Amino acid sequence: MLAVFDIDGVVADVRHRLHHLEGRRSYPAFFRAAGRDALLEPGARLVRELADRHEIVWLTGRPEWLRDVTADWLAAHGLPGTELHLRPGNDYRPAPQYKLGVLRRLASRGVAAVVDDDEQVVAAATAAGFPAILADWVPRGGTLRKAQDEEGRT
Numbered sequence: 798m799l800a801v802f803d804i805d806g807v808v809a810d811v812r813h814r815l816h817h818l819e820g821r822r823s824y825p826a827f828f829r830a831a832g833r834d835a836l837l838e839p840g841a842r843l844v845r846e847l848a849d850r851h852e853i854v855w856l857t858g859r860p861e862w863l864r865d866v867t868a869d870w871l872a873a874h875g876l877p878g879t880e881l882h883l884r885p886g887n888d889y890r891p892a893p894q895y896k897l898g899v900l901r902r903l904a905s906r907g908v909a910a911v912v913d914d915d916e917q918v919v920a921a922a923t924a925a926g927f928p929a930i931l932a933d934w935v936p937r938g939g940t941l942r943k944a945q946d947e948e949g950r951t
Contacts, residue, residue: 798850798851798852798906798907798908798909799851799852799853799854799903799906799907799908799909800844800847800848800850800851800852800853800854800908800909800910800912801854801855801856801900801903801908801910801911801912802840802844802853802854802855802856802878802912802913803855803856803857803858803896803912803913803914803915803918803932804855804857804859804867804871805831805834805857805858805859805914806837806914806915806932806935806937807837807840807912807913807914807932808836808837808840808841808844808871808874808876809831809834809835809836809837809870810834810835810836810837810935811831811834812935813830813833813834813835814826814827814830814831814833814834815827817830828859828860828862828863831859831863831866831867831870832866832869832870834870836874837934837935839932839934840912840932840934841874841876843912843930843932844876844877844878844912845876845877847909847910848877848878850909851909851910852878852880852906853876853877853878853880854878854880854882854903855867855871855878855880855881855882856882856896856899856900856911857881857882857883857884858884858892858895858896859883859884860883860884860886861883861884861885861886862886863883864881864883867881867883868881882899891917892915892917892918893915893917893918893920893921894921896913896918896921896922897918897921897922897925900922900925900927901925904927908927908928909928910928910929910930911927911928911929911930912929912930912932913929913930913931913932914931914932914933914935914937915937916931916937919931
């Protein structure tokens with residue numbers, strides 16, 4: 798069985814780079830700063846706890862071009878799991894649609910838990926029959942909410 802985790806807002810603290818999404822948005826600058834994210838300990842603890850019983854799979858709205866930075870960041874923080882699903886180029890569907898599509902492809906392997914900081918992703922996962930946990934340890938403001946749920950960019 799799989800435990801499927803989001804990254805930003807769950808194990809990676811993106812607050813230091815949100816200014817790139819305010820006013821005149823720069824998604825490239827927002828994502829280029831991802832390698833400097835601090836680790837969110839509540840998320841890291843949950844990943845390690847679930848890794849004792851489940852295979853960890855990462856499902857993020859980060860773009861595919863950030864694969865190496867993301868994999869290096871996860872490894873540098875000692876987080877388990879090497880299967881990494883990133884948003885394909887030119888895919889700007891809202892986060893719930895994008896992630897639910899990936900979850901449906903993973904379903905044949907059994908999904909024990911989906912952990913995400915986006916209430917809409919958690920609601921979509923739950924409605925589709927996946928057990929989901931809302932990562933609420935970092936307040937999720939309107940800037941990130943708009944980028945994920947309206948613009949389909951993270």
